[in-house]
Every structure is written in C-alpha cells, then in structure tokens.
Amino acid sequence: MQLSDEILFDRVYVYYNGKPALIDITFKLKHPFFAVVMGPNAAGKTTLLKVILGLVKPSRGKVRVFGYDPIKHAFAIRSLVGYSPQLINVDEKVPLKVRDIVALGILTKYKPPRIYRKIDLERVREVLSLVGMEDYIDSYFNELSGGQRQRVLIARALIRNPKLLLLDEPFSMLDYTMKCEIAWLLYEIHKKFNTSVIIVCHEISSCYMFNPIILLLNKKLYAIGYADEVLTEEVLKKAYPSVTCLRNLIVLGEDHG
Amino acid sequence: MVNYVVLLIISLIIISIVSGISSPLMTISKIIMLGLAFLHAVFAGALIGILLKYSINLGIPTPIASITFTIILSLVAAELVERGFPTDSAVATIAAISTSLIATLGFIVSRISPIALSEAWSYVVGVSSLISLRDLFIIVSASIIILPLFLMFNKEFMFIAFDEDSARAYGLRVRLYRYLLYSLCGLTSAILAMVLGIFVAHIILVVPGVFALKAGKGKLFRVSLAVCLTSTLLGYFLAYLLNIPASGGIGIVSTFMLIAIYVLKRG
Numbered sequence: 001m002q003l004s005d006e007i008l009f010d011r012v013y014v015y016y017n018g019k020p021a022l023i024d025i026t027f028k029l030k031h032p033f034f035a036v037v038m039g040p041n042a043a044g045k046t047t048l049l050k051v052i053l054g055l056v057k058p059s060r061g062k063v064r065v066f067g068y069d070p071i072k073h074a075f076a077i078r079s080l081v082g083y084s085p086q087l088i089n090v091d092e093k094v095p096l097k098v099r100d101i102v103a104l105g106i107l108t109k110y111k112p113p114r115i116y117r118k119i120d121l122e123r124v125r126e127v128l129s130l131v132g133m134e135d136y137i138d139s140y141f142n143e144l145s146g147g148q149r150q151r152v153l154i155a156r157a158l159i160r161n162p163k164l165l166l167l168d169e170p171f172s173m174l175d176y177t178m179k180c181e182i183a184w185l186l187y188e189i190h191k192k193f194n195t196s197v198i199i200v201c202h203e204i205s206s207c208y209m210f211n212p213i214i215l216l217l218n219k220k221l222y223a224i225g226y227a228d229e230v231l232t233e234e235v236l237k238k239a240y241p242s243v244t245c246l247r248n249l250i251v252l253g254e255d256h257g
Numbered sequence: 258m259v260n261y262v263v264l265l266i267i268s269l270i271i272i273s274i275v276s277g278i279s280s281p282l283m284t285i286s287k288i289i290m291l292g293l294a295f296l297h298a299v300f301a302g303a304l305i306g307i308l309l310k311y312s313i314n315l316g317i318p319t320p321i322a323s324i325t326f327t328i329i330l331s332l333v334a335a336e337l338v339e340r341g342f343p344t345d346s347a348v349a350t351i352a353a354i355s356t357s358l359i360a361t362l363g364f365i366v367s368r369i370s371p372i373a374l375s376e377a378w379s380y381v382v383g384v385s386s387l388i389s390l391r392d393l394f395i396i397v398s399a400s401i402i403i404l405p406l407f408l409m410f411n412k413e414f415m416f417i418a419f420d421e422d423s424a425r426a427y428g429l430r431v432r433l434y435r436y437l438l439y440s441l442c443g444l445t446s447a448i449l450a451m452v453l454g455i456f457v458a459h460i461i462l463v464v465p466g467v468f469a470l471k472a473g474k475g476k477l478f479r480v481s482l483a484v485c486l487t488s489t490l491l492g493y494f495l496a497y498l499l500n501i502p503a504s505g506g507i508g509i510v511s512t513f514m515l516i517a518i519y520v521l522k523r524g
Binding site for chain 1: 410413419426477
C-alpha cells in the first residue's frame with residue numbers, strides 16, 4: 001500500500017438494489033482542497049461521502065483516500081476523516097448533551113466502558129471553542145438552534161484533528177446569514193489547519209466567494225473544476241435537466257438556485 | 258403466605274429496576290413496538306415449552322423455553338434491520354411468527370390437560386399470584402445479565418439512536434450493538450411477562466420510558482426507575498386492597514401515571 005496525498009476515485013460504480021447511485025465516477029483531489037459536491041436530489045452526493053467513509057462498498061472501481069482503501073482500511077480512514085451528517089438524519093429526541101455528542105469522536109477509540117478522561121474533556125472544550133460553542137458544553141442538543149446544532153456536529157467532526165472533513169448538507173435548514181457564518185467557519189478551518197474539506201450542498205452561494213472546487217454530480221460526474229469555471233449555464237445544464245437562464249440569473253430547478 | 262409475599266415483592270423490585278433501565282433505551286432507540294412484539298414471542302415460546310413438557314415429557318422449564326425462543330426471534334429482528342428492512346417489517350415478522358404459533362399451539366395445549374392450560378394462562382396474567390422460588394431464581398439470573406450490559410453499553414445505544422451513520426463512521430460496531438440491544442430487550446420482555454403477564458408487561462415496558470422522556474431528559478433513568486417502582490409497588494397494594502391480581506393493580510397505577518404526565522406536560 002502506498003500512502004498518498006490525494007482522494008482518488010477511479011471508474012467507481014455504486015448500485016442500490018440494482019439501481020445506479022453513482023456511475024463511472026473518476027476524479028482526483030489533491031490535499032489540501034476545499035470542495036463542494038453539488039447536484040439535484042438523488043444525485044448520489046451522500047453516497048459519494050459514504051464511499052469515502054467506507055460505509056458503502058462500491059460495486060465496481062477503485063477508491064483511495066490518502067492511499068487507503070476505505071473498506072479494507074476502515075480503522076485508518078476513521079482516524080483521518082471527520083464526518084458531519086445531515087441534521088435531518090440526527091434524532092434530536094435522544095437526550096444527549098453537547099459534550100457527549102462531541103466526545104463520540106474520541107470515545108470510540110477506547111474499549112467499553114467508554115469513560116471520559118480529563119484530556120478528552122479538554123479536547124472537547126477546545127473544539128467547541130473553535131466553533132464558538134464552548135458556553136454550551138452542558139446544554140442538551142435539542143435546546144440549540146439549527147446553526148448551533150450544525151456547529152456542534154462540525155466540532156465532533158473536528159475532534160480527531162482530521163485531515164479530511166466531510167460535511168453532508170451543513171447549510172440545510174439555516175437562514176442565509178447562518179449559512180455564510182458556517183461557510184466562513186469551514187473555510188477558516190481549511191486554511192488554519194490545512195484540512196481538506198468536502199461539502200455536499202444544494203446552496204452554493206454561501207461558499208462561492210471561496211472559489212471552491214466544484215464536483216457537479218447527477219449519478220455521473222458532469223464537471224470538476226473551480227467554481228468560476230464550472231458554474232456556467234452549459235455545464236450546469238448537464239446535471240440539472242431543468243436549468244433555465246433568465247438574463248444573468250441561472251435557475252437550477254427543484255428548490256435550488 | 259409470608260414467603261409468597263416476600264418473593265413477590267422481591268420479584269417486583271427486580272423487574273422494576275430492569276424495566277426502569279431498559280424502557281427508556283427502547284423508547285429512545287424507537288424499538289418499543291419491537292419490544293411489544295417480543296411479548297408475543299414470549300407467549301409463543303412458553304407454549305412451545307408447555308407442549309414439549311406435556312406431550313413428550315421433555316423437561317425444559319417453560320420460562321427457559323420462552324426466553325430461548327424470544328432471544329432467537331430478537332436476533333432475527335436485529336438481522337432483518339441490519340439487512341436494511343425497516344423496524345416495522347421486523348415487528349410484523351416477529352408478530353406474524355409468534356401469533357401463528359400462539360393460535361396453533363394454544364389450541365393444541367388447551368386439549369392436552371387442564372394443568373397445561375393453566376400454565377399457559379399464567380403467561381397471560383403472570384405468576385404474580387403464585388410466584389415460586391424457581392421463578393425468582395430465573396428473574397435474578399436474567400437481571401444479572403441484563404442490568405450490567407445495559408449500564409455498560411447505554412452510551413453506545415444512545416449514540417446509535419442519535420445518529421447511526423456517524424456511529425458507524427466513528428467506529429462503533431453497530432451490528433453487534435443492535436444484536437445486543439435486541440437480545441436484552443427480548444430477555445427483559447420475557448421476565449416481565451413471566452411475573453406480570455403479557456398484558457401488563459406491555460404497560461410496564463412502555464410507560465417508564467415515555468414518562469421519563471416527557472418528564473425530564475437530565476434524569477432519564479432515575480425518573481424511569483421511580484416510575485417503575487411506584488407503579489409496581491403501589492399497584493401491588495392497590496391490588497391487595499381491591500382483591501384483584503397484582504398485575505391488574507400495577508396496570509391501573511401505570512396507566513394513571515401516564516395520563517398524569519400527559520396532563521401535566523400538556524403543550
């Protein structure tokens with residue numbers, strides 16, 4: 001096995017019950033990068049993240065994350081990658097405190113019974129202060145606003161000092177100001193810690209100012225490149241069948257624009 | 258008589274502690290319906306045990322047959338969910354297997370002998386009216402397995418309930434924990450049904466968890482334990498006063514407690 005500094009997808013196919021979720025995906029991203037995966041609903045964006053995490057096994061093709069095979073070297077991947085899920089997939093009724101949620105990222109390194117050590121609690125405080133949530137360490141997750149919850153999930157993803165941060169819809173259910181705040185936070189983390197970031201989102205406007213690498217996905221990878229090159233009507237039309245151009249305004253269809 | 262009362266009170270305290278710990282975890286993990294389906298499996302397993310005992314003289318104690326069958330079905334349920342079936346499908350499968358067996362074996366057992374029928378009936382209303390030392394031994398043994406495991410792994414169960422994908426991504430062995438959780442729920446259902454009967458076990462399995470989640474998230478297990486102990490012990494004294502089976506009194510108190518929390522926490 002040869003370690004590398006890149007994320008590599010080589011002719012990757014994923015099928016769910018015989019239906020394709022990803023078709024012939026090939027790309028290479030050199031660390032450290034700031035990337036956004038965009039595409040319409042059911043385009044395979046979350047599947048792409050799960051393939052990187054090793055939660056979904058590709059039906060065909062080769063995936064390497066910093067040289068590791070995510071399925072064979074799941075343990076190594078977990079120490080290199082931080083993951084923040086969609087808020088919609090989190091059950092807020094489970095009465096967990098912010099500190100417990102953030103600590104999950106490190107407690108899973110220990111064998112049961114997984115008990116906090118002083119150093120773990122210090123690390124929890126550290127990452128919470130990084131995302132501006134240190135005052136909420138003893139709050140329950142369901143007492144927080146949407147933006148605060150998102151910050152807590154980002155803190156959890158950061159707790160192991162990951163080389164790669166994967167964020168699934170971090171801007172969903174947030175107002176525009178909050179989206180921009182989260183986007184700034186992620187960009188700062190990318191710059192400050194040299195962390196590679198992959199964001200899955202519908203709403204690109206809050207990230208556009210950072211000129212991220214865009215992966216335009218709709219089961220197939222239609223384009224990959226910097227935002228100012230990729231976000232054109234001709235390119236977008238390939239992934240978004242309903243794209244419309246109204247005098248300097250591109251309407252993507254669905255609820256994304 | 259004194260012995261019987263002591264045995265019953267000890268059994269009620271033990272099952273209250275078991276249910277007080279397991280009920281909130283089942284509620285949080287959204288498998289309460291599965292827990293209720295396991296109660297059907299408990300009865301089906303008991304009927305298998307009774308049939309083996311009275312028809313071919315196989316000396317397996319009925320509670321052991323019942324517990325074994327319930328745990329097998331709980332593992333089937335866990336595997337179904339792991340293979341991507343919704344929890345509702347697992348509930349339907351367990352209920353379908355169990356109720357078909359209950360309908361078939363219940364008919365056969367009723368024709369074997371009145372003793373076999375009364376033993377089967379004790380699973381419907383519980384053995385609270387004639388609890389034996391052997392029953393207590395089984396309850397204590399099951400609790401020694403259930404309680405430490407629930408207490409040791411409750412953090413993992415909560416993490417998985419909170420966000421299963423992240424739990425997997427951060428390295429928790431979700432499949433293993435699901436098997437463990439479902440088996441422990443099956444075992445809990447089995448000992449609850451043994452003492453209280455399958456009808457009242459439904460209430461004791463559901464009420465403490467729902468009550469605790471409604472009442473206060475910070476004291477989940479303490480509230481649930483308090484609810485369980487209050488329902489069972491107060492229910493027992495109510496039953497004594499009204500001259501009805503203990504399980505009936507427990508059912509009445511639990512139901513009133515649930516209604517009370519809905520009224521108090523309205524809105």
